[in-house]
Amino acid sequence: MNKRQIQIFDTTLRDGTQGEGVSFSCDDKLRIARRLDEFGVDYIEGGWPGSNPKDMEFFDRAQRELKLRHARIAAFGSTCRAGLDPADDPQIQLLISANTPVVTIFGKSWDLHVREVLRTSMEENLRMIRESVRYIKSQGREVIYDAEHFFDGYKANPEYALATLQAAILGGADVVVLCDTNGGCLPWEIGQIVDAVRRDLLGHSLDGDEPSNGHQPPAADVVLGIHAHNDSETAVANTLEAVRRGCTHVQGTVNGYGERCGNANLMSVIPNLQLKMGYELVSPEQLAQLTELSRFVSELANLSPDTHQPFVGASAFAHKGGTHVNAVVKHAMSYQHIDPALVGNETRVLVSELSGKDNIAVKRREFGLDGLSREEERQVLRQIKELENAGFAFESAEASVELLLRRTRTDYTPPFELIDYTATVEHRAGRGMFSEATVKVRVGDKIFHEVAEGNGPVNAMNRALRKAIQQLYPRLQHHHLKDYKVRILDSESGTAAKVRVLIDSTDGERSWSTVGASTNIIEASWIALADSVEYFLLTDAERQARQQEGAVTA
Numbered sequence: 164m165n166k167r168q169i170q171i172f173d174t175t176l177r178d179g180t181q182g183e184g185v186s187f188s189c190d191d192k193l194r195i196a197r198r199l200d201e202f203g204v205d206y207i208e209g210g211w212p213g214s215n216p217k218d219m220e221f222f223d224r225a226q227r228e229l230k231l232r233h234a235r236i237a238a239f240g241s242t243c244r245a246g247l248d249p250a251d252d253p254q255i256q257l258l259i260s261a262n263t264p265v266v267t268i269f270g271k272s273w274d275l276h277v278r279e280v281l282r283t284s285m286e287e288n289l290r291m292i293r294e295s296v297r298y299i300k301s302q303g304r305e306v307i308y309d310a311e312h313f314f315d316g317y318k319a320n321p322e323y324a325l326a327t328l329q330a331a332i333l334g335g336a337d338v339v340v341l342c343d344t345n346g347g348c349l350p351w352e353i354g355q356i357v358d359a360v361r362r363d364l365l366g367h368s369l370d371g372d373e374p375s376n377g378h379q380p381p382a383a384d385v386v387l388g389i390h391a392h393n394d395s396e397t398a399v400a401n402t403l404e405a406v407r408r409g410c411t412h413v414q415g416t417v418n419g420y421g422e423r424c425g426n427a428n429l430m431s432v433i434p435n436l437q438l439k440m441g442y443e444l445v446s447p448e449q450l451a452q453l454t455e456l457s458r459f460v461s462e463l464a465n466l467s468p469d470t471h472q473p474f475v476g477a478s479a480f481a482h483k484g485g486t487h488v489n490a491v492v493k494h495a496m497s498y499q500h501i502d503p504a505l506v507g508n509e510t511r512v513l514v515s516e517l518s519g520k521d522n523i524a525v526k527r528r529e530f531g532l533d534g535l536s537r538e539e540e541r542q543v544l545r546q547i548k549e550l551e552n553a554g555f556a557f558e559s560a561e562a563s564v565e566l567l568l569r570r571t572r573t574d575y576t577p578p579f580e581l582i583d584y585t586a587t588v589e590h591r592a593g594r595g596m597f598s599e600a601t602v603k604v605r606v607g608d609k610i611f612h613e614v615a616e617g618n619g620p621v622n623a624m625n626r627a628l629r630k631a632i633q634q635l636y637p638r639l640q641h642h643h644l645k646d647y648k649v650r651i652l653d654s655e656s657g658t659a660a661k662v663r664v665l666i667d668s669t670d671g672e673r674s675w676s677t678v679g680a681s682t683n684i685i686e687a688s689w690i691a692l693a694d695s696v697e698y699f700l701l702t703d704a705e706r707q708a709r710q711q712e713g714a715v716t717a
């Protein structure tokens with residue numbers, strides 16, 4: 164088989180939704196199907212038509228609304244019930260009525276399941292597989308046969324496990340998929356068993372290896388696939404190993420969503436196959452959509468993206484250690500296994516107590532700041548290390564890093580300078596809890612002194628600061644706090660514990676984060692709040708000036 168012919172079978176909408184916490188509306192399923200098609204997967208398994216009304220609606224609307232360019236939609240179900248003719252099995256009839264070009268059915272490979280779960284005879288299970296596949300083929304569908312628990316079944320009873328595959332092939336299956344349903348296999352076990360299937364069932368000669376049963380079966384022209392679960396954290400490795408041993412159909416899900424610990428993560432399987440193993444599954448332009456696809460699906464699943472996910476996570480190419488950043492600046496690939504742009508991701512440099520001089524230099528350039536010497540950058544680096552020791556964390560507060568750099572410039576003029584503040588918390592009869600704050604700031608040679616109330620001391624300080632400077636900076640009305648997080652850093656110190664405050668802010672177009680730390684929660688909050696306002700005033704004024712310049716030039 165030509166290397167280009169590896170089939171990607173996405174089951175995010177079926178096995179993915181079997182993952183705890185994963186649920187999509189029908190509209191979401193349709194949106195994801197469109198996106199998967201654009202990305203270039205070959206099959207999209209949409210659900211189980213006998214399972215629930217939403218899956219029925221999906222297949223109904225998919226026929227009418229989806230205009231897929233490349234992918235084929237598959238409906239999923241099981242072989243017929245024991246003792247039933249597939250033509251009389253209501254579940255098989257629902258599968259047919261879903262009217263998809265492709266039908267996936269799963270059947271039992273493991274004798275334990277036949278005995279204990281189906282509670283039928285070994286022969287009857289073979290009939291169920293053979294006749295179900297044959298019946299669905301007779302309805303004009305491409306049939307993908309998922310051999311559930313194939314690897315466990317093969318370990319327990321290889322002859323029987325192979326006989327179940329043979330039954331599917333006799334029924335006319337187009338693809339036979341070996342499933343590591345319980346996810347317990349290790350890559351070399353997968354390799355050995357895939358070899359055995361190819362040699363003993365499909366009659367493929369493997370580098371002079373003799374069939375283990377002593378006779379060569381007739382070569383069967385069926386596509387062999389792999390479906391791996393991640394219970395041993397080896398689903399991706401198992402999938403790659405299966406491909407290395409001759410499987411040419413690969414099942415998995417976006418972000419590895421799926422039952423228990425999930426399925427083989429296509430966000431890793433695809434780039435590994437394409438960039439490391441030389442298969443051409445999708446075009447380079449499609450591969451560059453991988454990161455976006457991953458985030459799109461996690462957004463619709465309402466799950467936070469896993470930032471540490473290989474290839475597509477925000478941290479996948481984020482460099483923190485100073486020596487790494489120093490090397491990456493000299494040669495981008497010195498600490499990266501691929502160019503992140505190939506999968507639509509990007510290199511990031513983080514600033515923390517583990518930084519070296521180049522973390523700071525890279526950030527300064529990123530912020531577009533000049534006029535700082537190497538020694539001034541080192542000064543900022545020292546300051547960052549000291550502040551992190553005092554409880555600050557700059558990794559996720561880049562606006563505070565930018566301010567440290569700006570403040571180091573000799574020509575820096577702050578938009579306001581704090582002189583004093585007070586914040587009180589009171590409980591008064593008839594009024595309950597309330598807070599009041601006063602803020603005295605200097606802007607140029609003027610002093611502004613304001614008082615404000617709030618539902619808490621930080622809220623009152625925020626209001627008082629705004630009252631003090633809003634008249635000078637009317638655009639401050641666009642500045643809003645989005646999130647306010649407090650973390651206790653040394654809880655064993657009890658009420659004397661150090662706290663870190665992280666504030667996320669926005670002006671409707673941009674977002675930024677600032678940090679403060681202190682043993683006093685009011686002080687930590689003030690530092691993060693004042694940084695947020697200062698950052699906004701500086702950068703907003705610069706953006707306005709650039710826009711005006713642009714308008715004049717135009």
Ligand SMILES: CC(=O)SCCNC(=O)CCNC(=O)[C@H](O)C(C)(C)COP(=O)(O)OP(=O)(O)OC[C@H]1O[C@@H](n2cnc3c(N)ncnc32)[C@H](O)[C@@H]1OP(=O)(O)O
Pocket residue numbers: 178181211213214215241242243244245269270271280281282291311344422
């Ligand atoms: C490995 C996998 O991921 S397979 C996919 C698993 N996914 C799901 O189960 C999600 C969707 N499932 C559902 O909505 C429901 O389970 C349904 C609608 C399919 C079935 O619901 P119910 O009719 O209430 O049956 P229930 O789920 O309790 O039991 C499954 C039955 O199918 C039988 N069965 C299981 N696998 C097979 C098979 N491959 N072929 C035939 N019958 C099977 C079981 O033995 C059991 O039979 P029993 O009722 O005689 O005990």
Ligand SMILES: CC(=O)C(=O)O
Pocket residue numbers: 178269309310311312342343344345390392
């Ligand atoms: C078919 C399937 O989802 C499994 O065996 O895991």
